[in-house]
Amino acid sequence: MDILIAALIAIAGGLAGGLVGVGGGILFVPALTIFLGLSQVEGESTSLLMIVIVALVGAYRQSSYGNLELRDALIIGALSPLGVLIGVVVANEVSQRTLELSFAALALYIAYGLVRRVLSEEA
Amino acid sequence: MAGASREHTLKLAAIGTLAGIFSGLFGVGGGTVIVPLLIFWFGYGERLATGTSLGAIVLIGLLGALAQGGLYGNVHLATGLLLSIPAIAGVVMGTAIQQRISQRAVSLLFAALLIGIAIELILK
Numbered sequence: 001m002d003i004l005i006a007a008l009i010a011i012a013g014g015l016a017g018g019l020v021g022v023g024g025g026i027l028f029v030p031a032l033t034i035f036l037g038l039s040q041v042e043g044e045s046t047s048l049l050m051i052v053i054v055a056l057v058g059a060y061r062q063s064s065y066g067n068l069e070l071r072d073a074l075i076i077g078a079l080s081p082l083g084v085l086i087g088v089v090v091a092n093e094v095s096q097r098t099l100e101l102s103f104a105a106l107a108l109y110i111a112y113g114l115v116r117r118v119l120s121e122e123a
Numbered sequence: 124m125a126g127a128s129r130e131h132t133l134k135l136a137a138i139g140t141l142a143g144i145f146s147g148l149f150g151v152g153g154g155t156v157i158v159p160l161l162i163f164w165f166g167y168g169e170r171l172a173t174g175t176s177l178g179a180i181v182l183i184g185l186l187g188a189l190a191q192g193g194l195y196g197n198v199h200l201a202t203g204l205l206l207s208i209p210a211i212a213g214v215v216m217g218t219a220i221q222q223r224i225s226q227r228a229v230s231l232l233f234a235a236l237l238i239g240i241a242i243e244l245i246l247k
Contacts, residue, residue: 018217024152026151028206032199041197044197048152050206053207053210055177065174068175073176083147103149108241111233
């Protein structure tokens with residue numbers, strides 16, 4: 001039963017990846033930890049492997065639809081490790097709750113920007 | 124033209140660094156940052172932004188997975204590969220559906236996802 005639920009959550013994660021261009025880790029991690037018994041760090045690490053596979057298939061499908069700027073994608077990806085390093089250092093200096101609330105605030109701000117843009121295009 | 128191209132590259136570098144910071148801070152792939160910034164800064168359409176984001180995530184995730192798997196042995200290979208099968212089915216369906224809905228709908232879906240994440244984080 002648990003493996004079936006995990007598979008359904010994985011489908012949902014893949015769907016989210018295809019629809020809005022995220023990796024799906026937000027759903028893969030709970031599928032791995034809650035339903036397949038992995039620890040948090042194992043879940044997050046294994047989720048990364050799944051993200052790579054899903055993103056690869058998704059990027060390939062999008063490229064066949066004409067929706068991939070490969071050069072831009074490679075530059076963004078290649079320059080991310082510097083950021084990851086900064087992020088890891090900061091994450092260890094700041095409290096978990098501060099991180100959660102600042103990410104929540106930023107997510108809401110971006111959502112507001114996207115909705116405002118859609119509404120202004122309609123006007 | 125060379126100036127515009129340099130500015131373009133610098134902005135891409137900024138997006139890559141920011142996506143990396145987010146990945147390191149919050150353990151996410153970075154798509155939540157890449158997609159909106161490609162839309163806001165470059166005027167990319169939603170489909171192009173999400174496709175390009177997936178391309179970048181391949182690299183970002185690969186580096187993370189190699190580090191976690193290679194250095195720390197935290198990757199459960201068999202479980203990850205097995206669970207990737209339904210996830211691949213999902214992403215193929217998701218990209219196919221995305222071609223059939225409006226770009227505005229993609230933006231609104233993205234906004235809904237962000238609001239869901241924010242609520243989950245606040246209630247934690």
